[in-house]
Amino acid sequence: MSKLKQLSGLDASFIYLDTDRASTGGTMIYVYDQSTIPGGGHLRFKEILKHIESRTATSPIFRQKLKQVPMSLDYPYWVEDENFRIENHVFHVALPKPGDWRQFCIMASRLTTPHFDFNRPLWEMYVVEGLDNIDWLPKGSFAILTRMHHAAVDGTAAAQLTWALHDLDARGKKPGLGGEHETEGVRAPSQFEMATRAWWNNATSPMRLARPLSRLLPKVGGRLRKEVQKRTVARVEEHNSGTKVPTTRFDGRVSPFRVFTTSRFQLDELKGIRKAVEGSTINDVVTTIISGALRRYLDHNGELPRDTMVAMMPVNTRSGPDAEPGANNITFMGAAIGSDIADPKERLAYVTEQTARSKSIVNAIGASDLTDLNKHIPASLLAATGKLISRIGLDAGGTGKRLFNMAISNVPGPSVPLYLQGAKLKFWSIVAPCTDGMGAVFAITSYDREIYICPTACREIVPDPEFLAQCLEESYAELLAATGAKPKRKPAKRPLKKKTTAKKPVRKNPAGRKAAN
Numbered sequence: 451m452s453k454l455k456q457l458s459g460l461d462a463s464f465i466y467l468d469t470d471r472a473s474t475g476g477t478m479i480y481v482y483d484q485s486t487i488p489g490g491g492h493l494r495f496k497e498i499l500k501h502i503e504s505r506t507a508t509s510p511i512f513r514q515k516l517k518q519v520p521m522s523l524d525y526p527y528w529v530e531d532e533n534f535r536i537e538n539h540v541f542h543v544a545l546p547k548p549g550d551w552r553q554f555c556i557m558a559s560r561l562t563t564p565h566f567d568f569n570r571p572l573w574e575m576y577v578v579e580g581l582d583n584i585d586w587l588p589k590g591s592f593a594i595l596t597r598m599h600h601a602a603v604d605g606t607a608a609a610q611l612t613w614a615l616h617d618l619d620a621r622g623k624k625p626g627l628g629g630e631h632e633t634e635g636v637r638a639p640s641q642f643e644m645a646t647r648a649w650w651n652n653a654t655s656p657m658r659l660a661r662p663l664s665r666l667l668p669k670v671g672g673r674l675r676k677e678v679q680k681r682t683v684a685r686v687e688e689h690n691s692g693t694k695v696p697t698t699r700f701d702g703r704v705s706p707f708r709v710f711t712t713s714r715f716q717l718d719e720l721k722g723i724r725k726a727v728e729g730s731t732i733n734d735v736v737t738t739i740i741s742g743a744l745r746r747y748l749d750h751n752g753e754l755p756r757d758t759m760v761a762m763m764p765v766n767t768r769s770g771p772d773a774e775p776g777a778n779n780i781t782f783m784g785a786a787i788g789s790d791i792a793d794p795k796e797r798l799a800y801v802t803e804q805t806a807r808s809k810s811i812v813n814a815i816g817a818s819d820l821t822d823l824n825k826h827i828p829a830s831l832l833a834a835t836g837k838l839i840s841r842i843g844l845d846a847g848g849t850g851k852r853l854f855n856m857a858i859s860n861v862p863g864p865s866v867p868l869y870l871q872g873a874k875l876k877f878w879s880i881v882a883p884c885t886d887g888m889g890a891v892f893a894i895t896s897y898d899r900e901i902y903i904c905p906t907a908c909r910e911i912v913p914d915p916e917f918l919a920q921c922l923e924e925s926y927a928e929l930l931a932a933t934g935a936k937p938k939r940k941p942a943k944r945p946l947k948k949k950t951t952a953k954k955p956v957r958k959n960p961a962g963r964k965a966a967n
Contacts, residue, residue, distance in 0.1 A: 454643075455514075455528040455636040457601065462525040464600035465516075467885060468565065471706045474600040475572070477562040477881040478608055480870070481581065481593045486620050487872035492590060495542045498577055501871050503536045508614035511602045514636060515571050519644050529638040531571055539573060545580035551712075552916065554581060554593065559710040559906070561595055562881040572599035587876060594870075600883060604764070608880070609863055616868035616875060625868075695852040696755035698748065699911050700890040707909035710881050713922040715739075715901045722935035726795060730802040733860055733894070735929070736903060737761070737805065738798040740858060740892050741787040742925030747918055748789075759789045762854040762888065763808075783808040784854050794925075794932040856890040857882070863897040879904045 457465075464474040484492050506512035514528040543561075545554055557578065566572045574597050581591040598608065613625050695701075720735045727734075741759070748754040765781050785808040788800040861880060868875040879902045882891035890907040903922055905915065912918055930937055 453636055454639055457516075457525040457528065459525060461601045465526065466522075469886070472704055472883065472885045473563075473565045474883045474885070475562070475566055475597055476600060476608070476883050477558060478596040478598070478612065479558060479593060479877065479879050479881065480596070480612075480615075480875055481587065481877035482591060482870060482873040483588055483876050484590050484592065484873045485588050486869065486874040488620055493592070493871055493873060495577055497871060498594070499536060499540055502540055502575060502615070505615050506536070509611060510636070511571065511598070512573065513571060516568050516601075517638055517644075518568075520641075524644065527639055527644070528636055530636055534571065538570060540575045540577065542577050542579075545578055545582075549580045549582040549584075551584050554578070554584070555710045555712065555915070558595055558881050559708040559909075562597060562710075562906075563706060563708055566597075566599050572602050573597060591876070592873075595881075606861070609861055612863060612868070612878060616864075616870055618866070618868065620869050620872040620874070622869075622872075694757055695760045695854060696757045697852065698755060698759060698855050699751075699753060700744075700759075700856040700907070701852050701854070701887050702889055702911065703886050704884050704889045704908040705910050708881070708884065708906055709909050709912055709915040710904065710906050711915040711919040712877075712879060712902055712904045713919050713926075715903070715926060717896065717899045717901055719930070719935065719937060720901055723798070723929055723933045726933035726935065727799045727802050729806065730798060731805075732901070734798065734802045734805055736860075736894050736901065737785075737787055737858055738794065738801045738929060739922060739925045740903060741789045741791075741797060741801065742794060742928060743918065743921035744787075744856075745789045745792075746921040746924060750917075750921075755790070757790060758786045759855040760784050760853075761787050762857045763805075764857075764859050765809075787858075794929040798929065798933070852887065854888070856892065857888050858892045858894065860894040863895050865896070865898065867898050877902070882906045884908055 467474050487493065510528070513531055513534050515531045516526045517529045518526045543557075545557060547553075561576055566574075576595040576597075578593040578595060581587055581593060582589045584591070596611075603611065616625070617623055618625050715736075717732070720732050723735050724730050724732060740761075744759060745754060761784065763783050763785055765783055785801075786804045788797040788804070791797040791800055859880075859882060863878050875897070878897040879895045880893040881904070882893045884891055884906060889911040890905060893902075893904045893906065895902045895904065905912070905918055905922075907915065907918075
């Protein structure tokens, strides 16, 4: 039986944050090796198109579009696209010569930039052929770029769709997807229904907000009381979760143009580095690599701030397989990343301490409660807030006091090899959305025992993405040497010209900071 399906406040917020210079859509990148196809041969576009169409039934987002409520008086609705045609969403393009990885990254960043057509389902795919000059791929490889609006999926939902589009072996064994959801139809509300529901939802939103607020306020109060006590005892500590966020090139106004690059690392190597600091996680290690790279990049340009930069990090709040398919189930935390610390091992200890502190605050308050609160904010207020943020940027209300400098988003992927019509998936990552105040986003993805750090940035903010990738490689090598971990591979060769040499810091170990042992 068909039903009405309305966006939550959190989902709708990504629509309201869209501007003429920035869309909140992201792009998943899949790169394939065709040499694994049983019997040899190459896939034709029509075969790939047929395969994609056969898998669109795995999620309702493929065939549903938005229906807006007049004057944004209420959140939009998902409705069935009665004119859905797969050809309107899947396109065939060729990578320009020389067909190398740099050219592919340029194409990926350009294809992720255009805004979505809100008269159709909010996704599209580009089948890219001509990846013929990439040293870790055989000639004849191809890629699929999958664009989706953040209103439809978060990172975890995107990873689930990756499973749905692929097989477990070259002969087509499908993965067992626990918690699959039927793509039951949804009906479009009439103008009268939207008007009456908007009146009712706005009238009752205070009551719906009251429930998560009643759970949040005691937790927030208790947490704040502990933080006040802690800071009263240790006022000399300069670097804590309340540190001043410095101004950098990354937290400025973005243009409509993006750049994208990638760095690959072996999971086993990162595990070896993790052992150097008790309590650290793979995410802490990767964050430390990113922090060191940003330190090198800004230092090279004479822009390294005295204070540590702060990263915004999404937190998954999905409760299990019964969580709503697609949609967004996330909240956010901020963490200082120690970009002012020269010593890599000390930086890792600091990052470990800071992320643990941020997680403890989110856990104490309740990540799911924060998500529930976001879902019930009145639509008109949320729309107005989105437009305001798009004008003044994400700087705590236009006061110049920034909340963070950039974002680091971890999206775990499959730990086993996947295939599409026999072609082996060799690389999986994400081109992330950038907005004003967040001109650089570092997506961390994993696949088949490899970790990828993939920065997306405004082209004017990072005009030299290959140099930023070099900084990531050098930061990794520096951390590897400092922790005594043994490399399991030779460093990737990059045809780069710049050389970075980090200057001695103004303060190697700021007063009041104690590195974890």
